[in-house]
Amino acid sequence: MVHRFSTRLLNVCIGSLFKAHKLEKAESVIINGIRLGVLPDVVTYNISIDAYCCFGIDAGYAILHRMREADVTLDIISYNSLIASTTRNHQIDRSFDLFDEMIQRGIAPDVWSYNILMHDLFKLGKPDLANRIFKDIIIAEYSPSIATFNIMMNGLCKNGYTNNAFMLFRNLQHHGFVPELLTYNILVSGLCKIGRLRSARRVLKEIVESSHVPNAITFTTLLKCFFRKKKFEERIELLLEMKSKRYTFVGFAYCTVIGALIKIGKVKQVTEFMVDMTEIGIELDIVSYNTLINFYCKTGESEKAYKLLDEIEKKGLECDKYTHTIMIDGLCRAGNIKGAAQHLKYMNMMGFDSNLVAYNCLVDGLCKVVQIDDKIKVYKSMERYHFVAKLLLSCLRSGMKILKSAQRAVLLGLRYSGFPGEAKRLKSKIRIARILNR
Structure with missing residues (x-):
């Protein structure tokens, strides 16, 4: 019992040291542990693999030799860490080699092994291969996780197959799939990018009707889309609709709407939104300040714009070139x-x-x-x-x-x-x- 507890404590210690990038100290803790009779287990080595993979796949792979020497059996996590490292460095051929090696050693891949491969194939612009991996999961009767579906839909959207992602989503729903907020946000983003605003709004309605609460990412995605399409009225309506339902916003949502109101000359509404921002205590970033400075400059209130510059300085924020350009244009x-x-x-x-x-x-x-x-x-x-x-x-x-x-x-x-x-x-x-x- 003491030995098991000591090994667990060893793993906690080296995990903390590796996260702090103190590799030499972590290695000395392992060596001292062995001297005291606390032998590392597969978890110890898996933590080491994940840490050394930051320096390249070869550094992480070298830990496997140490595991064999210590007579510690490799497991699926060992190989998943290595495959994840190759995908981060876009070494897809090496990923498949490790996949084959794992199977030859009698270690069956799990759903996360496939998820990692799918994610990398989508990032490399190879949706056909990723789709084949997805089919392999289904054929092999693995239980796809919600992460599997999210990776699939996100990958399809980013590779120009948003309609396919939306069809997959509806098909999964038909078979009892319960999406999470991340899934909805992926679809909203994809639909907005191809200009399917009505479908995106329908997805937003589904989020509201479900047990989920739309977050800042949901609103920001839609607001940005309205901005690109120059649909200023729709953007204002969306914010007012969400505001009436008491959803929380970030400063960006308010500032994008303020920017739209400035463009169409609705100064009174701009002032109302600015008062709202102050009352709910939204912390402004430099982009938000730039929007407000632009407003004051366009309404001829350059003194207020200069006061905002002083406020930026007092808060410790740094003005960017857009801040100064807006001031110059306003003057x-x-x-x-x-x-x-x-x-x-x-x-x-x-x-x-x-x-x-x-x-x-x-x-x-x-x-x-x-x-x-x-x-x-x-x-x-x-x-x-x-x-x-x-x-x-x-x-x-x-x-x-x-x-x-x-x-x-x-x-x-x-x-x-x-x-x-x-x-x-x-x-x-x-x-x-x-x-x-x-």
Whole structure:
């Protein structure tokens, strides 16, 4: 009894050490255990196989020799760990070799052996072979687990056979299969990708009518699909419907709907959703903040947008290039070209490697301000174009690639504003900057 308990304790210890990637310490524990008369069992070696497989199949396979030397009988878990390692590294031929070796040693594969193979074949884009494995499971009268069906449906969906996956799902239901939420989410995702929104909504209805509760993944998948199809009204309806049933959401769900409302100009509803987010205490990520900053910029409330930037900093989040680009675009829309240019300078100073969109927003904003304001003074027009021209040269000289359309916009702006000489000199400087950065 003491010996069995000691071996179990040995396995717990080495399992923890292997998870912490402390292989040498784990090996020393095994050696010390043997010295004390605590002999490792098949579980000990299986834990070792799984750990060493992280360094490649050969490292894991070497443990089998140690097992034979210690006269420990290999089992199905030993081979499943090795097969899983080969599938992770897409060594499908080696997987089948191990499968054959296992059978030759009199170890019958279990349903997980087949599941591992199916999963890898789907990942490698070989759905026909995976389907053959699935048929083998049925023919051999194994009891497929729910994971088997999930792997099958997920693999079919990701390989472009969503309709087949949906047919399989209905067929399984007809034979008494009770799907889990993961199964439903796989189908919702697959149906959304091929544009079968009605079917996806029907699956959502089935989830609601079943004992399962739709989660954030379910809603996010549908909301993203509505976004791609530009079905803004449907997206808002879905969120309101789910909200009325008191389902929980993540910030992404709210922010995607806010983004849709911004696009169709429903400012009042945006404010209501923002209040809801605050009341239920949703923690915003950087994507959510970007959506809200975009809203304030488009409604001309740049001061509130700047407050959000301060809030981001206080929370310890890092602004990405989209945050700054949204700010630049918003300032341009508000006619604050100088503020937008200064923000672009700050963006460059912070080391963002790609701000082409931000630069084009600035150029576009400058051109619109000059064209729209008929009363603008000539020297002020020149001042604005000169300011952006300096930024353009600064970026080009630093090796940054600027879109040619943006370069042409500045040159044309100078010419049409009555400064052809400035445009000619700028063109020459652009050419030199290109030559120097080849």
